[in-house]
Amino acid sequence: MGKYWLKGSLLVAVMILITIAGFFYTPYSPNQMDIKHQMESPSSEHLLGTDNFGRDIFSRIMVGGRPAFEAGMLAVFLGLTLGTIWGAAAGYFRGWLEEILMRMADGLYSLPSVLMALLAVTLLGPGQASILVAVSLANIPIFARLTRSLFLSLREREFITAARAIGSSDRRIIFRHILPNCISTLLVQASVSFAAAVLAEASLSYLGLGTQPPDASWGRMLKEAQGFAGMAPWAAIFPGLAIAITVLGFNRLGDGLRDRLDPKNQ
Amino acid sequence: MYWLKKLMGMLVTLLLVSMLTFTALYLIPGDPAVIILGTEAEPGELELVRAQLGLDQPVTTQYSNWLSGVLQGDFGDSITFSRGYSVTQLVVSALPVTIPLATTAIFFSLLLAIPLGMFAANRKGTKLDSIILTLSQVGLSVPGFWLGILAIQFFAVRLGWFPPGSMPRWSNDPAGAAISLLLPALVLALPRAAILTRIVRTAMLEALGEDYIRTARGKGVSEWAIVSRHALKNALVSISTVAGIQLVQLLAGAIVIEQVFSLPGLGRLILSSVLVRDLPLVQGTVFTGAALILAVNFLLDSTYPLIDPRIRGAA
Numbered sequence: 193m194g195k196y197w198l199k200g201s202l203l204v205a206v207m208i209l210i211t212i213a214g215f216f217y218t219p220y221s222p223n224q225m226d227i228k229h230q231m232e233s234p235s236s237e238h239l240l241g242t243d244n245f246g247r248d249i250f251s252r253i254m255v256g257g258r259p260a261f262e263a264g265m266l267a268v269f270l271g272l273t274l275g276t277i278w279g280a281a282a283g284y285f286r287g288w289l290e291e292i293l294m295r296m297a298d299g300l301y302s303l304p305s306v307l308m309a310l311l312a313v314t315l316l317g318p319g320q321a322s323i324l325v326a327v328s329l330a331n332i333p334i335f336a337r338l339t340r341s342l343f344l345s346l347r348e349r350e351f352i353t354a355a356r357a358i359g360s361s362d363r364r365i366i367f368r369h370i371l372p373n374c375i376s377t378l379l380v381q382a383s384v385s386f387a388a389a390v391l392a393e394a395s396l397s398y399l400g401l402g403t404q405p406p407d408a409s410w411g412r413m414l415k416e417a418q419g420f421a422g423m424a425p426w427a428a429i430f431p432g433l434a435i436a437i438t439v440l441g442f443n444r445l446g447d448g449l450r451d452r453l454d455p456k457n458q
Numbered sequence: 459m460y461w462l463k464k465l466m467g468m469l470v471t472l473l474l475v476s477m478l479t480f481t482a483l484y485l486i487p488g489d490p491a492v493i494i495l496g497t498e499a500e501p502g503e504l505e506l507v508r509a510q511l512g513l514d515q516p517v518t519t520q521y522s523n524w525l526s527g528v529l530q531g532d533f534g535d536s537i538t539f540s541r542g543y544s545v546t547q548l549v550v551s552a553l554p555v556t557i558p559l560a561t562t563a564i565f566f567s568l569l570l571a572i573p574l575g576m577f578a579a580n581r582k583g584t585k586l587d588s589i590i591l592t593l594s595q596v597g598l599s600v601p602g603f604w605l606g607i608l609a610i611q612f613f614a615v616r617l618g619w620f621p622p623g624s625m626p627r628w629s630n631d632p633a634g635a636a637i638s639l640l641l642p643a644l645v646l647a648l649p650r651a652a653i654l655t656r657i658v659r660t661a662m663l664e665a666l667g668e669d670y671i672r673t674a675r676g677k678g679v680s681e682w683a684i685v686s687r688h689a690l691k692n693a694l695v696s697i698s699t700v701a702g703i704q705l706v707q708l709l710a711g712a713i714v715i716e717q718v719f720s721l722p723g724l725g726r727l728i729l730s731s732v733l734v735r736d737l738p739l740v741q742g743t744v745f746t747g748a749a750l751i752l753a754v755n756f757l758l759d760s761t762y763p764l765i766d767p768r769i770r771g772a773a
Binding site: 314425 | 707
C-alpha cells in the first residue's frame with residue numbers, strides 16, 4: 193500500500209510535465225491543419241497520428257490538458273480557501289450563522305455540476321469561463337461541508353478548551369490550533385477534487401460547452417474524434433487515455449495520502 | 459408525519475429551484491423575441507411577439523403566470539428548433555428514454571457491485587481482492603463518454619451486436635428501443651458500479667466484524683446464511699444510501715451519455731435548449747430534471763424506515 197501514492201504521483205507528474213512542456217515546445221503547431229496528412233495512423237512522424245484535419249494529435253494532447261488543469265487548480269484553490277473559511281466559520285461559531293451557511297452549502301451541493309454548468313453556459317455562453325464557474329461552484333460546498341464536520345469534532349477536544357482557558361483569541365484557535373489538524377484530510381479531498389474537476393472539464397468540453405474550436409482540450413478532441421472514430425480510432429483513444437491517466441493519478445494520490453496520513457495505518 | 463415533512467421540504471425546494479432558474483434566465487442578455495424573429499425584425503413586430511410571450515410584464519407577473527401554467531401541466535411553448543411544440547410535449551416525449559436508461563443503469567450497477575463487493579470482502583487481503591479494488595479505481599477514473607465512444611465502435615460498428623443508429627420509438631419497435639438502451643445503460647453504470655463495489659466491500663467488512671456475526675458463527679449458521687442473511691441485510695443501509703445518491707448522479711450523467719449515443723432523452727433536450735437559448739424549454743427541462751431528482755430523494759428517504767427499523771423509531 194505504501195507505493196500506492198507513489199504510483200499516483202508518478203502518473204500525475206508525467207501528465208503535468210507533458211502539459212508544461214507544451215508551453216515551450218510541441219512537435220507541430222497544435223491548430224495547424226495539413227490536408228495532405230489527414231487521419232494518418234501513429235508513425236515516427238506523428239507519434240499518435242493525425243486527426244481529420246491533419247493536425248498532430250500528440251501536439252494537441254500536449255496543449256489540450258491546459259483547460260483541465262486550470263479547472264482542477266481553480267477548483268482546489270477556491271475549495272481550500274473559500275470553502276475552508278466557509279466551513280470553518282460555520283463549524284466554529286455555530287448558531288444561526290452555521291444554519292445559514294450550511295443551508296447555502298447544501299443547496300449548492302445538491303445541484304449536479306452538469307446542471308450548474310448548463311446554467312452558467314446559459315448566462316455566460318459556452319467557453320472555458322463557464323466551465324471554471326461551474327467546477328468551482330461545485331467544489332466550494334464540498335470543502336465547506338468537510339471543514340465544518342472536522343471543526344465540529346475538533347472544537348470540543350481538550351487542547352482547544354485548554355487554548356481557550358489560557359485566553360487565546362478565536363483567530364488564534366482557528367488558525368493555529370484547529371486548522372493544522374484538518375490539513376491532512378483537506379489535502380486528500382483536494383486530490384480527489386482535482387480528479388473530479390479534470391473529469392468534469394472533459395465531460396463539459398465533450399458536450400461543446402467548454403473550449404471552442406479550433407483550440408484543443410481533451411474532451412473537445414473526443415467530441416470531434418467521435419465523427420471519424422471508425423476510420424481513425426487513435427484520434428478517439430489517446431485523448432481519452434490522457435484524461436483517464438490524469439484522473440487515475442489524482443485518485444490514487446488521494447487514496448495513498450489517505451492511507452499514509454491515517455494514524456490507524458501507522 | 460415523517461413522510462409529510464419530507465414531502466413539504468421537497469415541494470419548498472422545488473419552488474426555490476424554479477424561482478432560481480427563472481431569475482437566472484430573466485437576467486441573461488438576449489431577447490427571446492429577437493431569437494424568434496431574427497435580428498432583422500421590425501421593432502413593431504418585436505413588440506407584438508414580446509406581448510404574446512408576456513415579456514412586457516413585470517418579472518413577478520411573468521413568474522406567477524409561468525407557475526400557474528406549470529400547476530396545470532403547461533410549461534409554455536418552445537421558441538426555437540421545435541417551434542409549434544409545447545415544452546410539455548417535448549419533455550413528455552423525452553422521459554420514456556431517460557427514465558428507463560437511468561433505472562436500467564442503476565440495476566446494472568447493483569448487479570455488478572453487490573456480488574463483486576461481497577466477494578472482495580469475503581477474500582479480504584487476497585490477490586483477488588486487490589484486483590477487484592484496482593479495477594474499481596480504474597473504473598471510476600475512466601470518463602464514461604470515452605468508454606461510450608469506444609463501446610459504440612467496438613460492439614456496435616465492428617461486432618454488430620447493437621444497432622449503431624438512433625433509437626426507435628417505443629410505440630414502433632419496443633424490442634429495438636429496449637436493445638438500444640442496453641449499451642448506454644451499461645456504460646452509464648460502470649463508473650457507479652466501481653464506486654459501489656468499494657462501498658459494498660467496506661459495508662460488508664464492517665457488518666462481518668459485528669458481534670452478532672460471531673454469535674451466528676458460534677451457533678453454527680452456514681457461511682452462506684451469515685453473509686447473505688445477516689451481514690448483507692445490515693450492510694444494505696449504507697449500500698442503499700449510496701445507490702440513491704448514484705441514481706441522482708445517473709440522471710445528471712445521462713446528459714453526457716445521451717449525447718454520446720444520440721438518445722432523444724431529457725439530458726439531450728436540456729443541452730440543446732441551452733445551446734440555442736430556448737428559454738422556456740430550458741426553464742421547463744431544468745425544472746423537470748430537478749423535480750425528478752427531488753422525487754428520487756423523497757422516495758429514498760421514505761424507504762429508509764422500511765430498511766432500517768431504527769430510523770422508524772426516530773421518526
